[in-house]
Amino acid sequence: MSAQPSSTDNRPERARERNSMVTNETTRPQIASARIVRYGDLRPCFNAFIDTRTPGSDKKENFTIIGPGVSENPAQHVHISEPHGFNIGGARQPPGCTNSQHSHETAEVFFVHSGQWRFDLGEHGEDASVELNPGDLISIPTGVFRGFTNIGTDTGFLWAVLGGDDPGRVLWAPKVFEMAKEYGLVLLDDGSLVDLASGDAIPPGKAPMPPTSRDQVAALSRFTPAELEACVARAGASGPKGAMGSLPGVADTVLIGSGRMNWHHGFKVSKLVIEPSGVVPSHEFTGADVWFVQSGTVEVSIAGESAKVGPGDTITFPANSPRALRNVGQARAELVCVRTDNRAAA
Numbered sequence: 467m468s469a470q471p472s473s474t475d476n477r478p479e480r481a482r483e484r485n486s487m488v489t490n491e492t493t494r495p496q497i498a499s500a501r502i503v504r505y506g507d508l509r510p511c512f513n514a515f516i517d518t519r520t521p522g523s524d525k526k527e528n529f530t531i532i533g534p535g536v537s538e539n540p541a542q543h544v545h546i547s548e549p550h551g552f553n554i555g556g557a558r559q560p561p562g563c564t565n566s567q568h569s570h571e572t573a574e575v576f577f578v579h580s581g582q583w584r585f586d587l588g589e590h591g592e593d594a595s596v597e598l599n600p601g602d603l604i605s606i607p608t609g610v611f612r613g614f615t616n617i618g619t620d621t622g623f624l625w626a627v628l629g630g631d632d633p634g635r636v637l638w639a640p641k642v643f644e645m646a647k648e649y650g651l652v653l654l655d656d657g658s659l660v661d662l663a664s665g666d667a668i669p670p671g672k673a674p675m676p677p678t679s680r681d682q683v684a685a686l687s688r689f690t691p692a693e694l695e696a697c698v699a700r701a702g703a704s705g706p707k708g709a710m711g712s713l714p715g716v717a718d719t720v721l722i723g724s725g726r727m728n729w730h731h732g733f734k735v736s737k738l739v740i741e742p743s744g745v746v747p748s749h750e751f752t753g754a755d756v757w758f759v760q761s762g763t764v765e766v767s768i769a770g771e772s773a774k775v776g777p778g779d780t781i782t783f784p785a786n787s788p789r790a791l792r793n794v795g796q797a798r799a800e801l802v803c804v805r806t807d808n809r810a811a812a
């Protein structure tokens with residue numbers, strides 16, 4: 467794979483690329499529109515999971531931006547279904563709303579776009595807690611109960627990455643099953659939900675999923691507060707310089723894939739800061755390449771087409787095709803980049 471920009475030290479070459487991006491603005495927009503999920507176009511699901519009627523968790527919105535993720539609602543809208551080797555999703559919650567304690571079979575990473583959040587680890591959230599703010603990132607390893615609550619005063623949005631094309635099923639803490647019983651949602655043994663309160667019935671041949679057993683709970687990992695803090699990269703944190711880090715006006719910091727958070731995820735995560743007029747010139751990449759705009763206004767060039775993107779937007783570049791980014795705003799642009807990591811699991 468080659469993540470290296472095609473031009474890092476040739477100023478005339480960069481100028482030609484900059485001009486090329488401008489002239490491409492009038493070309494066909496079909497590819498770009500199909501590969502950008504704008505924040506304003508996100509379609510929420512209010513009943514993606516077994517806990518979505520339980521008081522305290524009933525106001526959460528779940529988004530499947532790339533891939534179906536671990537949604538338990540087969541009717542949930544998936545914005546881009548093309549397999550990437552990882553799934554991109556989102557959670558939007560009002561103040562006080564909690565996503566219940568659960569565990570995953572693959573890595574789960576959250577990037578805080580907006581709001582103040584507390585992540586709690588343990589069956590009841592009693593093991594370790596950490597508070598995150600916009601620009602912070604947390605990577606929670608497999609096989610540990612985690613939940614998260616909006617502890618701020620405004621609605622907040624988390625952008626999330628789950629490893630693998632099929633990240634498996636959610637393992638809920640036993641209490642989640644107990645609390646959901648009263649509200650008519652039943653999780654079946656195939657991982658899908660049935661809403662008895664709306665008149666649906668359990669289909670023939672299906673059975674409710676047994677609540678998580680004490681043995682399953684005992685098999686999960688438990689984290690100390692210090693171990694949890696090691697899973698967090700704060701906004702502005704330093705780290706290894708990424709492939710784009712030598713470009714003028716561009717800071718590229720690797721958050722996951724080397725340095726402190728180097729355990730196997732199946733994907734790498736970097737944070738890029740592009741100064742006004744800064745450019746990531748045209749280059750290609752062989753794997754999945756997804757970007758999230760945290761702040762600023764950026765013109766992206768996707769396979770010869772250009773489009774402007776802004777805060778909350780997600781972009782996926784097709785493999786083996788030229789892509790470029792240019793800050794066209796007055797302020798710094800901050801972006802998160804998720805790319806395939808083909809290294810074998812340790």
Ligand SMILES: [Fe+2]
Nearest residue numbers: 568569570574
């Ligand atoms: Fe999760």
